[in-house]
Amino acid sequence: MIAVTEDMVREIAQAAAITLTPEETAHMLRDMQEIVQFVERLKAVDTEGVQPTIHPVALVLAMRDDVPAQGHPREALLALAPDAEGGYFRVPSVLGE
Amino acid sequence: MTLFDERIPELVRRMKDGELSPVELAEEAIRRIEDVDTRVGSFLERNDALLQSAEQLLDKRNRGEALGALYGLPAGIKDNIAVKGMKLTCASRMLADYRPLDDAVVIERLRAEDALFVGKLNLDEFAMGSSTETSAFQKTRNPWNPETVPGGSSGGSAAAVAAREVVFALGTDSGGSVRQPASFTGIVGFKPTYGRIPRTGVVAFASSFDTVGVLAKTVDDAAYVYDQLHGYDERDTTSLPRDAEATFATLGQDVRGLRAAVPEEWLENIDPEVKARIEEALGVMEGLGIGVDVVRLPHLSYAEAAYTILASAEAASNLARFDGVRYGFRPEGIADIDELYTRARSAGFGWEVKRRLMLGTFALSAGRYEDFYLKAQKVRTRIREDLARVFADYDLIVGPTAPTPAFHFKERLDDPLKMYQNDRFTVPANLAGLPAISVPAGFSGSGLPIGLQIMGDATDDARVLQVAYAFQEATLHHVRRPAL
Amino acid sequence: MTYETVVGLEVHVELATKTKLFCECRTDFGAEPNANTCPICLAHPGTLPRLNEEAVALAIKAALSLGCEITRETKFDRKHYFYPDLPKAYQMSQFDRPIGQNGFVEIEVDGEKKRIRIERLHLEEDAGKLVHTPAGTLVDFNRGGVPLIEIVSAPDLRSGKEARAYLEKLRAILAYAGVSDVRMEEGSLRCDANVSVRPLGETRFGTKTEIKNMNSLSSVEKAIEYEAARQVEVLAQGGTIRQETRRFDEARRVTVAMRAKETAADYRYFPDPDMVPFTIPEAWIDEIRASIPELPDERRGRYIEQWGLSPYDAGVLTLEKDVSDFFEATVAAGGDVKTIANWMMVEVLGYLNKHQKTIRDVPMTPAHLAQLVRLIEDGTISGRIAKTVFQEMIESGADPKSIVEAKGLLQIQDVSLLEEVVSRVVEAHPQSVADYLAGKERALGHLVGQVMKETKGKANPKLVNDLLQKALEAKRADHAGP
Ligand SMILES: [Mg+2]
Ligand SMILES: [Zn+2]
Secondary structure (H helix, E strand, C coil): CCCCCHHHHHHHHHHCCCCCCHHHHHHHHHHHHHHHHHHHHHHHCCCCCCCCCCCCCCCCCCCECCCCCCCCCHHHHHCCCCCEECCEEEECCCCCC | CCHHHCCHHHHHHHHHCCCCCHHHHHHHHHHHHHHHHHHHCCEEEECCCHHHHHHHHHHHHHCCCCCCCCCCCEEEEECCECCCCCCCCCCCHHHCCCCCCCCCHHHHHHHHCCCEEEEEECCCHHHCCCCCCCCCCCCCCECCECCECCCCCCHHHHHHHHCCCCCEEEEEECCCCCHHHHHHHCCEEEECCCCCCCCCCECCCCCCCCEEEEEECCHHHHHHHHCCCCCCCCCCCCCCCCCCCCCHHHCCCCCCCCEEEEEHHHHCCCCHHHHHHHHHHHHHHHHCCCEEEEECCCCHHHHHHHHHHHHHHHHHHHHHHCCCCCCCCCCCCCCCHHHHHHHHHHHHCCHHHHHHHHHHHHHHCCCCCHHHHHHHHHHHHHHHHHHHHHHHHCCEEEEECCCCCCCECCCCCCCHHHHHHHHCCCHHHHHHCCCEEEEEEEECCCCCEEEEEEEECCCCHHHHHHHHHHHHHHHCHHHCCCCC | CCEEEEEEEEEEEECCCCECCCCCCECCCCCCCCCCCCCCCCCCCCCCCCCEHHHHHHHHHHHHHCCCEECCEECCEEEECCCCCCCCCEEEECCCCCCEEEEEEEEEECCEEEEEEEEEEEEEECCCEEEEECCEEEEECCCCCCEEEEEEECCCECCHHHHHHHHHHHHHHHHHHCCCCCCCCCCCEEEEEEEEEEECCCCCCCCCEEEEEECCHHHHHHHHHHHHHHHHHHHHCCCCCCCCEEEEECCCCEEEECCCCCCCCCCCCEECCCCCCEECCHHHHHHHHHHCCCCHHHHHHHHHHHHCCCHHHHHHHHCCHHHHHHHHHHHHCCCCHHHHHHHHHHHHHHHHHHCCCCHHHCCCCHHHHHHHHHHHHCCCCCHHHHHHHHHHHHHHCCCHHHHHHHCCCCCECCHHHHHHHHHHHHHHCHHHHHHHHCCCCHHHHHHHHHHHHHCCCCECHHHHHHHHHHHHHHHHHHHHCC
């Protein structure tokens, strides 16, 4: 049985790029403890030698020919950005290397 | 009785014959929405150009051009499906202002058949939920009882069809999101085999589960619309290569001699009224000449847990792209890049989405992957094997769509497990990619609809629709409509 | 204590496709920022990947060229991290089923042959490019989604020199196979090095550091040598090596620690659910194998066997495909192979090296070089004059005949004219004549030099030699006379 801890919640939130307030952290801790406990029931299933299912239906992957196509003009794509400058998307400074 | 109570093929015939104009139908949609939508709350955005589009269709007929199979039909689209020129919010603050540059493949196909788009319909945020309560924007009410939820996540789609605001609607079903709201609102919700309908332009929640489905008043309407949607598209390499046969034309085919299995656990721990309606339904099926047996599927009780892990993991990955860089929500006054990510995502996503992103990230993280994600994938295989064994002997699996009728607002919102358990009977079809439908099976004592679920083996979409149609025609539960 | 350096290289190579790995955007270098983008490579909601068949074919071709086994059942996995140059916040890569496994590259350093194992070769997509400005960071996604192969060597390299040799060989093989243009300057080949040291004889590995930002072959060599020396120094002082990522500072020629991450990266790999796993058919592998052209080692063998070149010369001439192709085209245009080889080795490569140019940068054609060699062979110009003509030819692109004519560099073949000069020189250098007659053969060379000087190098040296010898033998006859 895995014990979900507050540290774990903080670590996962960081990995998911989400910030939680102290109240939210406590709330998330309760929810996750409950859900993780629920899904841990899977341990009871014997899966010895069982292949994982990645996809529900059997398909042969169709590949694409290497032929260029021009889609939307760059301006239409940049227009959707919260911030753009001189043909670039702009973000706050990336610190360090 | 409104125009929208008529069956789709008949409406199309009348418009093509000139007895009825697409403009009249569009006006009916507008009138209906103005009448009832303040009470229902299905629409997130309405198409301002609806009447012009209807007039263009009228011109098209006047010019003597060939008319599409969905000529003039006002359709509603779940707001996680891209319609060019309209917003694509997924009921999330994250995408409140996002407008896609292209139509989804399903929208291209509807357009090619001359359907009309009335607007975008409410849903649980990023399709995560079973009540449409997690929408960041508004509440959608069940047309049968405004105190209850319409189900979810395609709650707006279901409510709009039930309230006769549209003739049909598209939804998406990753764990029951088309079938469960159809069951709650007394309409038909059809989720075809995974891959039958291309996903391109449908915002991914859980890629290996997501299936576009049709919500309509009747099975025949659903089959008729579905026939315009299925078939391979090269832009979705997970769409099925073989074009399925047309289903509408096969409705009415004899279902005598088919065999249906009812999983034992689907009749346990469910609302007594649901149980009663389902037992009546099984009796009706026997009356149609379908053999019904109760069977045991050893791994079915793990479906919900496996689904919770796998769908959350895929969601955590699929929603990582929402970072406020190329599109979408970006808060003011950001100092550096780390802050951009966390602030955009913390303010852009609601609680349910965060909860699933957390669980998905947890299940994929180092040291937990084997016990959670990989284990769930293997259990998914076990469940598929169980279902395959049943389908070796049976043609169908039947039972309730949901364990209860529509519940009240806030009843389950803060209890994730109770909420997730709503999907108990619907997730197996998604785990195995199977076709399944919810069809009206009667009402509770308080007048809330109850749905019967019919599931078939992979690619047996036509058979599922045939049996559902036979059941519908034998029971006529679908003719009752909400008072509103 | 003596330490041994242990190096493994991770090399990223851009494949020579026309379009990106999962969308139809172009891959050309130097386009306007974000001109080569679309909703798919910008990770718009609702978009799905469409795998480029040519990228898979080129990856298989690269893997086969490096002696790898092909993984028949393969798939793409998502590698997660947040960074503004990565639109989906995951990179499509291959985790446990790389397209190629267990290959090798043979290198030769200081006459010693060595086999460097390749652990894996996998397909993945490139990220975008960041431009830092005072008003924020700008992002260009043109490169985002361009197909890459990542080639990971075993820790078999023992010095910067070996690492360089490996990289040179790897680059040559990939260029010959035609899977990439492998230009480090344009970033189509990028290299990271894992470096550690250990006491000689020790079998366990020491703690490694990862070196990034090496932009040329020589910086790879220098960075590794520096880093190994640094680690030895730290250990000698009783310190310990920290596992970290370091950046090579080109200007100062040192490695510098980069900002350390607080937590170890957890990429949360899992199979991409938007794309099904796929099987590479045996027939496809056979077809690709059959399409692989002659690779550098084969070509080198042919130069030795067929043309009798020395192993060293054959090695140098095959190291770069463009150089080797130029050499072969020159031979095909006519002329003595060994003479051409010599001109390639000394003059052509010397010039390119001195001016930091590639063979593509100069206007000279193989036909011109062949013509030059023939002009020497048929005595039209001397070897010395030829060097002058070559300088002009490699810079201007003019053909050697016109240069010779325009500059009046035609060799003097006129016997009577040369006889005159010879007799003049013989008269003017009695000491040399005496030395020659006394049996000092070397004196002949001095006299030849004098004739060449008088004729400004245009005399046919063989003719001069003959005439001088005739004149000197005549003198000998005089001396021995009555
Ligand atoms: Mg890599
Ligand atoms: Zn693109």
